[in-house]
Amino acid sequence: MKTNNFRLISGVIMKIYKIFLSIIFIGSAIIVNAQTVKTGTTAAQVLKIGVGGRAVGMGSAYTAVADDISAMYWNAGGLASLKSNEAYFNHTSLYADIGFDYASFAANLGEFGTIGASVSVLSVDEMPVRTIEKPEGTGELFDVGSMVIGLSYARSLTDNFSIGFNAKYIRESIYNMSAVGFAVDVGTIYRIPVLNELRIAASISNFGTKMRLEGRDALVITHSGASGDNLINSNLELDEFDLPLLFRFGLSSDIIKFGDSRLTLAVDAVHPNDHTEYLNSGAEFAWNETVFLRGGWNALFEKDSEKGLTLGIGFNYRLADYVTFVLDYAYEDYGRLTEAHFFSAGIKF
Secondary structure, eight states: HHHHHHHHHHHHHHHHHHHHHHHHHHHHHHHHHHOOOOOOOBGGGGGSSSHHHHHTTTTTOOTTTTOOHHHHHHOOOGGGGGSSSSEEEEEEEEEEEEEEEEEEEEEEOOGGEOOOOOOOOEEOOOOOOOSSOOOOOOOOEEEEEEEEEEEEEEEHHHHHHHEEEEEEEEOOOOOOOOEEEEEEEEEEEEEESTTTTTTEEEEEEEEEOOOOOEEEGGGEEESSSSSSEEOOOEEOOOBBBBBOOOEEEEEEEEEETTTTTEEEEEEEEESSSOOOOEEEEEEEEEEETTTEEEEEEEEETTTTTTOOOEEEEEEEEEEEETTEEEEEEEEOGGGOOOEEEEEEEEOOO
């Protein structure tokens, strides 16, 4: 009886999974047919900055690999793989003196599943306010920034299938203007006991509201009346923009497991709503699950891409029986924009 129930549940889950994949592919087709000019058509580009030295070092081919706390960004379904509690911090030094910081915490609640929370902040150094009348600066300074706050939940429905969700609050600001939006992510991972566990994964990221800048800088003073002495305050209504919706489909497998060594290969197919489709590919070599070497290629086949080679290294150090410290670094080539450096540290307890 238990075997029959298990087969019934597994069959239902696989049907749900196939429906989920169908939605992804149909959604991709709709976007391709409906949108002709895509570049520069979305807001909140902070949502497209990768998280974690491990993932970035593998060329961002992480949808089917995600089994740690950074799964909250790449594929929420992978968060169900956590065996303990984790805290995590990531700092990224991007081009043009742009800084990106990400912090998160996740707790394993046993049969209930795994919950998590994250916050990411993008910041730029203050810049002088320039006008047509004063091109050298007015003496004022302005800044630009973005913030994303997320709540996550994931659960393993069977030993081989897990699903997860993110809910996100997004805020962007520039000078005296700001825009607010909300989004959700859905991700799944299915594990097949072949090739040292083949993992198939899919996710939808940043499905949510449009964003529109509003604030004091949209205030316009107009003159009316015969003499023009009457002043009328009015607000400009700016355009609203979609969030950068991403469809990801990934495959990964530990193709070599020999003694203390492991080699994992992964590939992701990505369809964004604001650019052309592309592939991410990467590999990770692990020795004793303590020292890690990583490499990959980002945005393969993406039109006019400035991304390319990624490299990374990582260390796991056991501080006590149930406490492990994690340290990762990744380098990413950005072509004419030089390179980006990703530093991340975490603790499992």
